[in-house]
Amino acid sequence: MQLIALRAYVRLTYDLRACCHQPVTFSRAESAPLLSGRRALVTGGAGGIGAAVAARFAELGATGTILDIPGGPRDGIPQGWQVADVDVRDEDSVAAGVRAAVAAHGGLDAVVAAAGVVPTWQRTAALDLTDFARVLDINVLGVAATVKHTAPLLGEGATFTVVASLNSWRGDPNIASYVASKHAALGIVRSASLALGPAGVRVNAVGPGPIATGALVGRMSARRDETGLTVDEALDAAAKATALGRIATVAEVVEAIVFLTAPMSSGITGQLLNVDCGIL
Numbered sequence: 001m002q003l004i005a006l007r008a009y010v011r012l013t014y015d016l017r018a019c020c021h022q023p024v025t026f027s028r029a030e031s032a033p034l035l036s037g038r039r040a041l042v043t044g045g046a047g048g049i050g051a052a053v054a055a056r057f058a059e060l061g062a063t064g065t066i067l068d069i070p071g072g073p074r075d076g077i078p079q080g081w082q083v084a085d086v087d088v089r090d091e092d093s094v095a096a097g098v099r100a101a102v103a104a105h106g107g108l109d110a111v112v113a114a115a116g117v118v119p120t121w122q123r124t125a126a127l128d129l130t131d132f133a134r135v136l137d138i139n140v141l142g143v144a145a146t147v148k149h150t151a152p153l154l155g156e157g158a159t160f161t162v163v164a165s166l167n168s169w170r171g172d173p174n175i176a177s178y179v180a181s182k183h184a185a186l187g188i189v190r191s192a193s194l195a196l197g198p199a200g201v202r203v204n205a206v207g208p209g210p211i212a213t214g215a216l217v218g219r220m221s222a223r224r225d226e227t228g229l230t231v232d233e234a235l236d237a238a239a240k241a242t243a244l245g246r247i248a249t250v251a252e253v254v255e256a257i258v259f260l261t262a263p264m265s266s267g268i269t270g271q272l273l274n275v276d277c278g279i280l
Ligand SMILES: NC(=O)c1ccc[n+]([C@@H]2O[C@H](COP(=O)([O-])OP(=O)(O)OC[C@H]3O[C@@H](n4cnc5c(N)ncnc54)[C@H](O)[C@@H]3O)[C@@H](O)[C@H]2O)c1
Pocket: 043, 044, 045, 046, 047, 048, 049, 050, 067, 068, 069, 072, 086, 087, 088, 089, 114, 115, 116, 117, 118, 138, 142, 163, 164, 165, 166, 207, 208, 209, 210, 211, 212, 213, 214, 215, 216
C-alpha cells in the first residue's frame, strides 16, 4: 500500500515538473560575464545605490537605461547606457522612459526600482501629511508605475527587483511615512510575483539596513541637534546594532541585487532579501 502511495507521489511530482516552468538558464556562454545580453532599466540610477547597480550591471555585461529625476546629476553613467529624465511620481513620464529603454535596447529583461526618498524625522503627533503623501507617491506609486509599465515587456527569465528596506518589516517611531511606504513596496513585490510568475518573471526585493550613502550621511548630519551624535557616532551606533558589528556596504546591496537578477536565483520570487549585517 505504502509502495503504491509512493509511486503515485513520484508520478505526481514528475507531472508537476513537466507542466510548470523549469529552472531558467539565460543563454550565456560559460566564460561570458554574468549579465551578458541582459537589457536593464534602473530607476533612481543616477545616484546612490541605483547608480552603483547600473555600474555593476554594466561591468557584468548588461546594457541599460536609467530613469532619474530631471535636473539631477548625470556623472558616472556607464558607457553604452542612457538616461531618461523621469519623475517616477508621474506615470506618463515613467511610460515614456520605458518606451525610450525599449527603443534603445530592443526590450527589457532586468528592472531595478531603486528611486526612493527618506523623509526628515517627525514624531507621530507632528506628522506632516503633505510630506507623508509625497513619500508614498515616490516610494509606492513610483514602484507601482514602474512595474505596471514594464510588466508587459518582461518574459521568461526576466526579473524585477525593488530596493525596499529594513523598514519593509520593522517600524521606526520617527519615519512612519517611510515605514508605511516600504511595507507597501513589499506588498507590491509579493502581489506582482504572483501575477507575473506564470510568465516566468521573478519579482523580489532587497532590504538594506543603514547604508552609508551620501543621502544617509546627509540625514545623520542634519539630525545632529536631535540625536546629539556626530555622523561618525551615529554610524558607530548603527554598526553596534548588527550581528556582524558593522553596517552593510553599497557593494553588498548591489551584489544581492545581482544575485536576484541572475539565473542562479531562479527558484526565488516574492521574497525580501535583507542585506543588513544582521538586524534581528
Ligand atoms: N541608504 C540607505 O541607508 C538605505 C537603506 C535602505 C533602503 N534604501 C533605499 O535605497 C534606495 C536608494 O537610496 P539611496 O540611499 O541610494 O538614496 P539617494 O538619494 O542617494 O539615491 C536615490 C536616487 O533616486 C532618485 N530619485 C528620487 N526621487 C525620484 C523620483 N521622484 N523620480 C525618479 N528618481 C528619483 C534620486 O535622484 C537619486 O538618484 C531608496 O529606495 C531608499 O529608500 C536606502
